[in-house]
Amino acid sequence: xxxxxxxxxxxxxxxxxxxxxxxxxxxxxxxxxxxxxxxxxxxxxxxxxxxxxxxxxxxxxxxxxxxxxxxxxxxxxxxxxxxxxxxxxxxxxxxxxxxxxxxxxxxxxxxxxxxxxxxxxxxxxxxxxxxxxxxxxxxxxxxxxxxxxxxxxxxxxxxxxxxxxxxxxxxxxxxxxxxxxxxxxxxxxxxxxxxxxxxxxxxxxxxxxxxxxxxxxxxxxxxxxxxxxxxxxxxxxxxxxxxxxxxxxxxxxxxxxxxxxxxxxxxxxxxxxxxxxxxxxxxxxxxxxxxxxxxxxxxxxxxxxxxxxxxxxxxxxxxxxxxxxxxxxxxxxxxxxxxxxxxxxxxxxxxxxxxxxxxxxxxxxxxxxxxxxxxxxxxxxxxxxxxxxxxxxxxxxxxxxxxxxxxxxxxxxxxxxxxxxxxxxxxxxxxxxxxxxxxxxxxxxxxxxxxxxxxxxxxxxxxxxxxxxxxxxxxxxxxxxxxxxxxxxxxxxxxxxxxxxxxxxxxxxxxxxxxxxxxxxxxxxxxxxxxxxxxxxxxxxxxxxxxxxxxxxxxxxxxxxxxxxxxxxxxxxxxxxxxxxxxxxxxxxxxxxxxxxxxxxxxxxxxxxxxxxxxxxxxxxxxxxxxxxxxxxxxxxxxxxxxxxxxxxxxxxxxx
Amino acid sequence: xxxxxxxxxxxxxxxxxxxxxxxxxxxxxxxxxxxxxxxxxxxxxxxxxxxxxxxxxxxxxxxxxxxxxxxxxxxxxxxxxxxxxxxxxxxxxxxxxxxxxxxxxxxxxxxxxxxxxxxxxxxxxxxxxxxxxxxxxxxxxx
Numbered sequence: 001x002x003x004x005x006x007x008x009x010x011x012x013x014x015x016x017x018x019x020x021x022x023x024x025x026x027x028x029x030x031x032x033x034x035x036x037x038x039x040x041x042x043x044x045x046x047x048x049x050x051x052x053x054x055x056x057x058x059x060x061x062x063x064x065x066x067x068x069x070x071x072x073x074x075x076x077x078x079x080x081x082x083x084x085x086x087x088x089x090x091x092x093x094x095x096x097x098x099x100x101x102x103x104x105x106x107x108x109x110x111x112x113x114x115x116x117x118x119x120x121x122x123x124x125x126x127x128x129x130x131x132x133x134x135x136x137x138x139x140x141x142x143x144x145x146x147x148x149x150x151x152x153x154x155x156x157x158x159x160x161x162x163x164x165x166x167x168x169x170x171x172x173x174x175x176x177x178x179x180x181x182x183x184x185x186x187x188x189x190x191x192x193x194x195x196x197x198x199x200x201x202x203x204x205x206x207x208x209x210x211x212x213x214x215x216x217x218x219x220x221x222x223x224x225x226x227x228x229x230x231x232x233x234x235x236x237x238x239x240x241x242x243x244x245x246x247x248x249x250x251x252x253x254x255x256x257x258x259x260x261x262x263x264x265x266x267x268x269x270x271x272x273x274x275x276x277x278x279x280x281x282x283x284x285x286x287x288x289x290x291x292x293x294x295x296x297x298x299x300x301x302x303x304x305x306x307x308x309x310x311x312x313x314x315x316x317x318x319x320x321x322x323x324x325x326x327x328x329x330x331x332x333x334x335x336x337x338x339x340x341x342x343x344x345x346x347x348x349x350x351x352x353x354x355x356x357x358x359x360x361x362x363x364x365x366x367x368x369x370x371x372x373x374x375x376x377x378x379x380x381x382x383x384x385x386x387x388x389x390x391x392x393x394x395x396x397x398x399x400x401x402x403x404x405x406x407x408x409x410x411x412x413x414x415x416x417x418x419x420x421x422x423x424x425x426x427x428x429x430x431x432x433x434x435x436x437x438x439x440x441x442x443x444x445x446x447x448x449x450x451x452x453x454x455x456x457x458x459x460x461x462x463x464x465x466x467x468x469x470x471x472x473x474x475x476x477x478x479x480x481x482x483x484x485x486x487x488x489x490x491x492x493x494x495x496x497x498x499x500x501x502x503x504x505x506x507x508x509x510x511x512x513x514x515x516x517x518x519x520x521x522x523x524x525x526x527x528x529x530x531x532x533x534x535x536x537x538x539x540x541x542x543x544x545x546x547x548x549x550x551x552x553x554x555x556x557x558x559x560x561x562x563x564x565x566x567x568x569x570x571x572x573x574x575x576x577x578x579x580x581x582x583x584x585x586x587x588x589x590x591x592x593x594x595x596x597x598x599x600x601x602x603x604x605x606x607x608x609x610x611x612x613x614x615x616x617x618x619x620x621x622x623x624x625x626x627x628x629x630x631x632x633x634x635x636x637x638x639x640x641x642x643x644x645x646x647x648x649x650x651x652x653x654x655x656x
Numbered sequence: 657x658x659x660x661x662x663x664x665x666x667x668x669x670x671x672x673x674x675x676x677x678x679x680x681x682x683x684x685x686x687x688x689x690x691x692x693x694x695x696x697x698x699x700x701x702x703x704x705x706x707x708x709x710x711x712x713x714x715x716x717x718x719x720x721x722x723x724x725x726x727x728x729x730x731x732x733x734x735x736x737x738x739x740x741x742x743x744x745x746x747x748x749x750x751x752x753x754x755x756x757x758x759x760x761x762x763x764x765x766x767x768x769x770x771x772x773x774x775x776x777x778x779x780x781x782x783x784x785x786x787x788x789x790x791x792x793x794x795x796x797x798x
Contacts, residue, residue, distance in 0.1 A: 066699040
């Protein structure tokens with residue numbers, strides 16, 4: 001009973017507080033709403049000027065003055081579009097500092113410099129020939145409250161105010177902005193200041209002249225924001241300067257003529273997070289089709305710690321004459337570091353020539369999350385003559401899953417890569433590459449994982465399969481210090497493990513000091529010893545294994561150390577090996593590198609082929625590493641005493 | 657329970673006071689003198705040199721040079737006329753207004769018939785001072 005009385009009284013109190021006496025001054029399509037309690041004396045002069053709460057009116061411009069009991073909130077501007085006209089209501093307390101002009105459904109509102117309070121704009125209604133233009137020097141709130149606005153002559157909404165612009169997509173509303181074609185403006189929805197989006201409504205954008213959205217300063221999507229849907233643009237879906245920060249909401253971008261989201265640096269070195277993209281939550285669904293386009297592009301760092309991101313690019317590569325370089329599509333392109341972690345889920349696809357999943361100009365780091373990358377494009381090549389194609393590498397751009405120009409570091413998370421185009425590597429670092437943990441699964445046409453400098457595997461579960469080249473290919477040293485690795489290269493002349501061991505070319509070698517490893521190829525770079533370091537024994541087996549065949553290695557007591565089943569028959573490799581004894585060609589001839597912490601130097605171990613295994617036993621891509629999988633050993637292929645850096649069994653081939 | 661009701665009544669009264677609308681929109685000649693219109697039903701348009709005020713179904717033309725300002729108020733303006741000295745409220749000051757005041761002073765009429773417009777000067781009675789004031793307006797314009 002008490003609650004009922006309380007609720008009843010509170011309702012009455014609320015209703016009474018909302019009622020208010022308002023003096024309306026109507027001038028054309030603009031009406032000023034003055035709170036009767038605020039206006040005081042309203043003088044008029046002999047020359048026909050009426051002043052209400054500081055706002056002067058030429059009485060010849062006043063259509064009428066009237067009084068209602070409908071309250072209008074202070075600091076508000078309401079714009080409603082109805083077909084070919086718009087009406088503007090300006091709260092009386094700010095009227096003195098506001099100038100509004102309306103021509104049909106084209107509305108322009110200027111805030112004077114004297115404004116020192118946040119003004120709340122509410123836009124609603126529908127028109128096929130209208131616009132909203134605002135300028136001022138203080139922060140504002142802009143609520144899109146069921147607005148459908150098409151401007152055939154310029155931007156649909158153009159906010160020239162350079163301060164914080166809080167853009168609210170009113171809950172439950174759908175708002176659609178469209179501009180015209182052939183103009184010179186930057187975008188359909190333009191904001192000069194910094195945009196902060198909130199509200200669970202939907203915003204549809206189409207940029208028929210330039211970008212769908214253009215922001216001169218940063219753009220933040222708050223947790224509460226709904227959906228921003230770019231249905232098309234001649235330029236980018238969202239072209240942003242300074243930074244892009246997403247904490248929620250969903251952005252869908254398709255049918256754009258350039259990038260999905262592009263973030264550029266400003267010229268002000270003091271601007272924070274300049275050129276950066278940060279995604280903490282929410283969803284991105286981006287498709288680009290243009291040549292060399294990027295789904296998500298930043299001139300500085302990209303940090304993704306949450307959210308669900310799906311990006312697809314289909315465009316082919318191109319030759320940039322001005323920069324004398326090839327350019328290709330990438331789902332994500334960062335001009336600096338790219339770091340992914342947390343609970344982020346990414347699905348990245350590139351299908352055009354030279355297309356990449358992640359292209360990073362500095363260090364790519366995976367600290368968590370789940371990343372799936374698929375590329376299917378062939379190599380992009382500029383020029384038609386063999387001379388042009390082979391003269392310099394800058395005329396070629398290969399598809400890749402992940403590329404890091406100054407490094408790749410995988411600490412945790414899951415990275416799954418598939419590349420099918422010729423020349424497409426799975427992971428490439430043009431400097432060092434480190435895997436310290438996490439799960440890495442690569443099915444690549446070219447090298448599975450390639451590094452220009454040292455490659456180091458400290459931990460993690462790593463599966464690599466190369467169709468036509470090496471499994472792990474380091475152009476310097478390859479350190480295997482830990483982890484669980486199942487690696488396949490292809491047939492001759494390619495290897496499971498490849499390190500540059502040609503002394504004339506900055507030699508590097510394979511060093512095994514830990515981990516559980518099976519690497520299969522036609523040949524291999526053989527492990528070396530490292531002075532002052534305890535090496536882990538390695539067996540190198542050479543023989544014949546085709547798809548479905550199993551190999552096991554047991555200790556002298558007959559206990560199984562590990563076993564594996566070939567998941568493919570090696571295909572002929574993709575290039576001729578420079579020097580070195582060639583291994584067997586494509587087909588069943590293989591060289592298998594085996595190592596485990598369970599293998600003790602000085603002990604004798606026997607390798608068996610034709611083993612039968614319990615396929616449901618614990619395994620990593622058919623590498624059975626807990627010693628429980630073997631049902632029958634099969635045929636002995638030879639025994640040897642374990643030693644470092646390695647001991648051979650059978651007729652292994654490949655490099656030395 | 658009693659406390660609940662007491663608190664809510666006080667809150668209700670406070671809000672009610674704040675939300676109370678003004679009764680009149682006044683066109684003021686000078687302090688306390690002018691024309692009052694029902695604020696709940698008033699509208700104004702400008703035609704030539706007049707403000708055309710419509711309220712409660714009636715339309716009144718107020719010369720723009722006859723008033724100084726508008727304001728909301730709960731006080732009915734004393735003279736009831738936008739024109740000082742216009743005792744009968746016909747929109748002008750003339751000998752008819754003088755004759756009315758003379759009749760009031762002689763006891764042949766009462767100020768109650770003129771909505772306060774007979775109180776030309778700032779006192780509570782109608783006397784020779786008011787008659788002289790109206791004659792002055794006729795002769796000098798103020």
